[in-house]
Amino acid sequence: MVDTTPLTRAVDHFADRLRAAPQSRLQRGAAAEALELARELARWAQLVEEPGEEPREMPDAGMFAAADQVTVAGRDLAVVLGSESEVADAVRAVQEAQKRAGI
Numbered sequence: 001m002v003d004t005t006p007l008t009r010a011v012d013h014f015a016d017r018l019r020a021a022p023q024s025r026l027q028r029g030a031a032a033e034a035l036e037l038a039r040e041l042a043r044w045a046q047l048v049e050e051p052g053e054e055p056r057e058m059p060d061a062g063m064f065a066a067a068d069q070v071t072v073a074g075r076d077l078a079v080v081l082g083s084e085s086e087v088a089d090a091v092r093a094v095q096e097a098q099k100r101a102g103i
Helices: 005-020 023-049 063-080 084-101
Strands: none
Touching: 005 023, 005 063, 005 084, 023 063, 023 084, 063 084
């Protein structure tokens, strides 16, 4: 079994930063960046779980839901990852998104 703790920690950290961010920061792009990350992670998890099926897109539930969407998608992905390198790739994706979000 692969240790996905680094991924869940990175996801939780980003989500916590989103929840603490002022509305103005969310409106300036942090929420949009978080939604894009959530969609990317959800798509990745679906491709692993249902190879050959067309992944469904995570809906935009609004800027105040972005943190929760990142959390859900990140934890879903953590359940299906099969290698340390996949975990490292996912952690890197979360960290890069957080950097782009500026929080």
